[in-house]
Amino acid sequence: xxxxAKILQGIPSELPPKKEYDTSVNHxxxxxxxxxxxxxxxxxxxxxRYFEEKHHQELLPExxxxxxxxxxxxxxxxKPDYDMYARNIEExxxxxxxxxxxxxxIQNNLDPKVAQHPDELITYGGNGAVFQNWAQYLLTMxxxxxxxxxxxxxMYSGHPMGVFPSHENAPxxxxxxxxxxxxxxxxxxxxxxxxxxxxQYGQMTAGSYMYIGPQGxxxxxxxxxxxxGRKISKSGEGLEGKLFVTSGLGGMSGAQPKxxxxxxxxxxxxxxxxxxxxxxxxxxxxxxxxxxxxKLAKRVQEAKAKKEIVSIAFQGNIVDVWEYFEKENIYIDLxxxxxxxxxxxxxxxxxxxxxxxxxxxxxxxxxxxxxxxxQESLKRQxxxxxxxxxxxxxxxxxxxxxxxxxxxxxxxxxxENGKNFKYPxxxxxxxxxxxxxxxxxxxxxxxxxxxxxxxDKTDKIATQVLEELKKNSPEEIQQQMADNIQWIKxxxxxxxxxxxxxxxxxxxxxGRMKIAKAFxxxxxxxxxxxxxxxxxxxxxxxxxxxxxxxxxxxxxxxFTADMAIQNVIGDSFRGATWVSIHNGGGxxxxxxxxxxxxxxxxxxxxxxxxxxxMLFWDVNNGIARRSWARNKEAVFAAKRAMQMxxxxxxxxxxxxxxxxFDTNT
Ligand SMILES: NC(=O)c1ccc[n+]([C@@H]2O[C@H](COP(=O)([O-])OP(=O)(O)OC[C@H]3O[C@@H](n4cnc5c(N)ncnc54)[C@H](O)[C@@H]3O)[C@@H](O)[C@H]2O)c1
Numbered sequence: 001x002x003x004x005a006k007i008l009q010g011i012p013s014e015l016p017p018k019k020e021y022d023t024s025v026n027h028x029x030x031x032x033x034x035x036x037x038x039x040x041x042x043x044x045x046x047x048x049r050y051f052e053e054k055h056h057q058e059l060l061p062e063x064x065x066x067x068x069x070x071x072x073x074x075x076x077x078x079k080p081d082y083d084m085y086a087r088n089i090e091e092x093x094x095x096x097x098x099x100x101x102x103x104x105x106i107q108n109n110l111d112p113k114v115a116q117h118p119d120e121l122i123t124y125g126g127n128g129a130v131f132q133n134w135a136q137y138l139l140t141m142x143x144x145x146x147x148x149x150x151x152x153x154x155m156y157s158g159h160p161m162g163v164f165p166s167h168e169n170a171p172x173x174x175x176x177x178x179x180x181x182x183x184x185x186x187x188x189x190x191x192x193x194x195x196x197x198x199x200q201y202g203q204m205t206a207g208s209y210m211y212i213g214p215q216g217x218x219x220x221x222x223x224x225x226x227x228x229g230r231k232i233s234k235s236g237e238g239l240e241g242k243l244f245v246t247s248g249l250g251g252m253s254g255a256q257p258k259x260x261x262x263x264x265x266x267x268x269x270x271x272x273x274x275x276x277x278x279x280x281x282x283x284x285x286x287x288x289x290x291x292x293x294x295k296l297a298k299r300v301q302e303a304k305a306k307k308e309i310v311s312i313a314f315q316g317n318i319v320d321v322w323e324y325f326e327k328e329n330i331y332i333d334l335x336x337x338x339x340x341x342x343x344x345x346x347x348x349x350x351x352x353x354x355x356x357x358x359x360x361x362x363x364x365x366x367x368x369x370x371x372x373x374x375q376e377s378l379k380r381q382x383x384x385x386x387x388x389x390x391x392x393x394x395x396x397x398x399x400x401x402x403x404x405x406x407x408x409x410x411x412x413x414x415x416e417n418g419k420n421f422k423y424p425x426x427x428x429x430x431x432x433x434x435x436x437x438x439x440x441x442x443x444x445x446x447x448x449x450x451x452x453x454x455x456d457k458t459d460k461i462a463t464q465v466l467e468e469l470k471k472n473s474p475e476e477i478q479q480q481m482a483d484n485i486q487w488i489k490x491x492x493x494x495x496x497x498x499x500x501x502x503x504x505x506x507x508x509x510x511g512r513m514k515i516a517k518a519f520x521x522x523x524x525x526x527x528x529x530x531x532x533x534x535x536x537x538x539x540x541x542x543x544x545x546x547x548x549x550x551x552x553x554x555x556x557x558x559f560t561a562d563m564a565i566q567n568v569i570g571d572s573f574r575g576a577t578w579v580s581i582h583n584g585g586g587x588x589x590x591x592x593x594x595x596x597x598x599x600x601x602x603x604x605x606x607x608x609x610x611x612x613x614m615l616f617w618d619v620n621n622g623i624a625r626r627s628w629a630r631n632k633e634a635v636f637a638a639k640r641a642m643q644m645x646x647x648x649x650x651x652x653x654x655x656x657x658x659x660x661f662d663t664n665t
Pocket of ligand 1: 126318
């Protein structure tokens with residue numbers, strides 16, 4: 001049976017043989033055993049409903065074993081034997097180019113070169129799932145291969161509920177992930193309802209099929225490190241010879257050393273999991289690996305003396321690095337953290353003093369004890385960071401809920417007013433005022449032909465568009481334009497592509513629309529093949545997250561989620577090919593609502609209309625909200641957008657003179 005036939009077959013009516021547990025891949029940690037006997041039975045019933053009754057006898061003990069051993073039912077046996085990667089769009093079976101493009105993106109998210117725990121269908125972030133089990137994957141691919149352009153596939157947290165009649169301008173797929181009744185959105189609710197097989201944590205671009213490997217985050221991190229460097233620069237000097245200390249070489253965090261190299265500093269990035277270190281080292285994302293603290297300190301001193309641009313993985317715990325560098329008086333210029341603290345009790349954060357294996361066993365068998373260890377470790381880490389910042393280190397939270405979890409652990413992390421944190425989030429200080437409020441965010445595209453040549457051509461097109469736009473851009477956004485033109489020109493040399501032929505850059509609404517239009521024209525002329533547009537959810541409008549994307553909203557509305565919901569609804573009727581809305585992503589379940597879209601450009605008039613209508617809304621929704629929150633950069637951007645588009649009318653806030661309160665209160 002060839003690849004197309006296997007996709008069209010869906011869940012096979014004859015079961016494939018049981019599979020051996022593959023020890024060569026990086027597996028998800030065993031999840032917390034949270035279900036009681038009755039609930040376990042419910043989880044098994046839920047799993048078996050994907051299969052004809054004749055298979056239940058055979059599958060029941062197997063699924064029971066998976067649930068006991070791994071805390072979840074992944075249905076390993078159903079994992080297909082064909083290679084998992086983003087193929088040329090032409091290789092997918094089907095009646096709809098749009099649906100084929102979505103299949104390509106799904107396979108990319110599950111590609112073992114891209115995905116963190118491919119056998120458990122986890123793309124990144126420890127628990128960022130594309131599907132809950134392999135039956136859902138098979139069924140979804142079959143639906144996509146069979147559907148037409150007047151149908152919409154409805155995805156409930158990885159489960160394909162079905163294909164419903166719609167119309168050509170409707171999305172082909174609508175995805176919801178982890179949407180809960182608000183009172184059922186605590187971390188243990190995820191554990192329980194995910195174990196039951198009725199919800200999943202979609203992260204941001206995992207459950208929405210828009211992950212492009214660590215390239216996306218390399219770009220964002222490069223911009224962040226560059227701008228953080230500008231913040232600490234005393235006399236306009238760059239980052240040469242300066243030290244950046246952080247942690248995590250996982251799905252997203254693995255981009256940090258590469259970004260450090262592009263930004264031009266010395267990076268030390270600690271990672272406890274040797275498999276993650278090895279992956280990033282073999283991919284060339286980190287230059288050197290050192291597992292001895294004394295050697296690490298020596299190497300760093302040498303790099304500082306020579307002002308080398310180098311990235312070093314420390315094979316071990318980040319807490320040890322902060323403490324050792326303090327003892328040895330090694331000055332750290334920039335500090336951050338990218339352990340997966342959005343998921344602190346289930347393998348996102350490994351406490352100091354325990355080996356990886358000890359920690360994995362303890363989190364499954366003695367969860368309360370493990371929780372205490374994590375909290376103690378966070379307290380130690382914070383204490384060491386505080387000592388460094390007292391000497392001048394600039395520390396920022398990198399959107400992984402470090403400050404939040406450290407405060408919950410009782411660490412000394414609150415500012416003197418007892419309310420705010422001692423340290424800013426990178427969005428408050430950098431990304432918010434410098435990027436999002438002006439509409440700049442992580443626009444991305446994938447060349448669906450899989451050809452390197454197409455990617456090169458799109459890079460050139462995007463560069464031309466941005467250079468042209470920069471000529472007439474206002475001064476306020478010149479730095480952003482310049483950083484991104486420089487980025488796109490160097491993107492090829494940086495060899496950032498893992499998986500699909502994808503590219504990212506930060507652009508505002510005008511930039512995104514003009515680049516997309518130029519791609520659509522080039523597809524129409526036959527210069528390039530189909531292009532898939534999208535973005536990270538970590539953007540201007542897509543995400544309401546009070547400690548991250550909307551942490552620089554100060555009118556109290558950072559705890560509302562209207563913007564993200566409005567965004568996904570607005571995208572869906574303005575021409576997105578697929579839309580998604582998630583609970584959880586980045587900072588944790590219950591802490592954020594985030595959404596995204598995908599749009600297939602087919603080089604025709606319909607694509608042109610869709611891209612203009614949808615991309616304009618997709619950015620300006622957030623600008624309007626940020627502007628209403630009195631962010632002056634967003635007020636500027638909203639007024640500029642209204643000048644460009646007479647049909648746009650945004651409610652602009654009236655500012656109150658603070659002196660009024662001095663005399664009246
Ligand atoms: N701000 C952003 O733009 C942004 C982007 C991406 C990710 N994030 C957040 O950063 C976090 C990391 O994301 P990811 O995709 O890399 O997750 P990941 O789980 O793939 O990687 C985290 C890595 O940290 C390692 N780790 C855990 N505890 C450690 C410790 N004490 N010392 C050293 N290493 C340790 C883990 O082994 C793992 O490999 C997440 O919370 C994510 O939401 C933020």
